[in-house]
Amino acid sequence: MAAPTVESTGSETTRTQTITIAKGLNMAMRAAMERDPRVMVMGEDIGRLGGVFRVTDGLQKDFGEHRVLDTPLAESGIVGTAIGLAMRGYRPVCEIQFDGFIFPGFDQIVSQLSKMHYRSQGRVKVPVVIRVPFGGGIGAVEHHSESPESLFAHVAGLKVVSCSNPVDAYWMLQQAIDSDDPVLFFEPKRRYWEKAELDPTTPPLSLGSSAVMRPGTTATLATYGPMVKTCLDAANAAEEDGHELEVVDLRSLSPLDLEPVADSVRRTGRLVVVSESPAESSITSEVATRIQQECFYSLEAPVLRVNGFDTPYPPSRLEEGYLPDLDRVLDAVDRSLTY
């Protein structure tokens, strides 16, 4: 079955409007379901309640209980049955309520979802999207603020992406649903209510590409998800000191699209990679390794990283210290510049 192409449909999706990330995601699922009757949405509390973040608000009302499933409370069940539904020709979009609750589904993701295509020599496609609100900064209790994306980027056979703004939320989720590969879709939950203008007639970037969000010459910041805003804020602040920081949003975490980062580093000579997740064996390790391989002679300083610490996520009164913020990013930029 050929994947339908992403096009604008309906009046809501052709006019320019101001939307939040949450709204962009909602519109994306709505558009995908309107376009393709095989697209369905499933998860805990996503139907009548509209999800704990209201990202699926109104979908069950408009598309019915057969296409928008309030599932029993089991993540292994959600992912495992989504795989079966996909084998049967459906395109399930699963919601995991919070990052820290994906682990009961880890087995199905790693053992079946990622390997089905390979095992079947390409005969069986599993176009499942798993949406995961991720990251901290919302003052929540344990397991509600984690950044587990690197665990999934480590697994061959999965696409791992993260949107950082409403426009990407709208396009990337539709592209993820259209993808014949399984996609782990990480949503920066603390940015759900950030706003931007969406002009649906502007064609989107491809799902697998990174994007320069702000051009600069002094140093490069490579980041994704919730830290994109932090890095853009840092770049604004650095302007006062006469520094022009280039900010690259990685968008696709697996596969990584590092050409724009390498291009940038060849011009700036300095790279700081930023992520909320612990540093050890993470996306930032991967970016740092590959950039120093690619750009060794262009680098004026070692690639530096700003991450969450290599500890469990702390109680929320300590999260301000745990999470990379503008000051920690600029501190790393300073260390790079004075190396």
Added chain:
Amino acid sequence: MSPEHWTRPSRADAHGHADTAPAATSATPTREQVIAGLRATSEGGADLVQLLTPEGQRVTHPDFDIDVSAEQLRGMYRDMVLIRRADREGNALQRQGQLGIWVPLLGQEAAQIGAGRALRPQDMAFPSYREHGVAWCRGVDPTELLGIFRGTDHGSWDPHETGLGLYTIVIGNQCLNATGYAMGQKFDGKVGNSDGDASENEATMVFFGDGATSQGDVHEGMVWASVYDAPVVFFCQNNQWAISEPTERQSRVPLYERARGYGFPGIRVDGNDVLASMAVSQWALDEARHGNGPLLIEAFTYRMDAHTTSDDATRYRMDDELQAWKLKDPVERLRVHLLREELADQDFLDEVEREADELATRFRQFCFDMPEPPPERIFSAVYAEESPVVAAQRDDYLQYLSGFADAGHDTEGSVR
């Protein structure tokens, strides 16, 4: 729901009906939807073990009767009133911005106090996150719960000292942990002793919700427990809701009936009847201690408040349902019983009220006075043996913070 109904091919009708129901706005279900969804006012069926009617009348039960003194009854009344007050204060403190979130126990006091008071000091209890009443019975002061919800810690009490595991947020995880603990109790020879050693027997009780019963961990816990005859009592509080999903989303059969499939007894008890909850819990724990575990108790109760302070229950359930359950209020039920049977007088009730006020004041003040955790805490206790990686990150970070202090900024947090 009758067994015929489970197999009758009525699903198409049901859907036909749902489809014809007028659409609701996202905020309020329609009347039709309410009627279709007014499921949680069920009485619990003929198998429900009850010793106190909702009107506070003492009734007998052929299998689960129990002798309790007036003093014990008054004690459990006091337990319920005090923990309910702490719970209400928790809600209020969240509304005032003192807590990030609060998880209300309102309505589940009898289920928890009955079970909690059936536990002995040497027993172990594994809670989920709503078990403030169980914590109370284990001697964990309500103020000790505040850190989790204020965000200063992930759990402050010592599970070994208190016999209460830490609150577990990932649904179902603790069922396997409890089963393993119970296997250890058995391997240590603390099960099935008779005569003089019987007082040393131990059991484990694990608490989880109706929603949790869908998780693999709960299923696996029951399989393990039955294979190893573990002295564990699975205590499921069926409060009718898993956030916005009614219990029907999790099971076709009443939850207590699932036990049969694992090969052990399952009992449904009126979770709003503290006496019945204690009687059934005592019996089940004794069975477990004697080597006849595992067992499942389904406490049929109701979550009278929202799921948490972050939840808006009006989006998915109707006030009628709450009103119906208010008539079965667990605290009121025992109060009426005490008065009707002249087991307590007004002075006693007033005294408990005064104690509740005192607890509320102490609880609130404790919350206001809680120190900020020091930044070092981020890095402490990650491993039993200090990790050089974490230690280096801690030192770097503290040095980084001291740079701000030098520059005239405050470092965040005060050192305890």
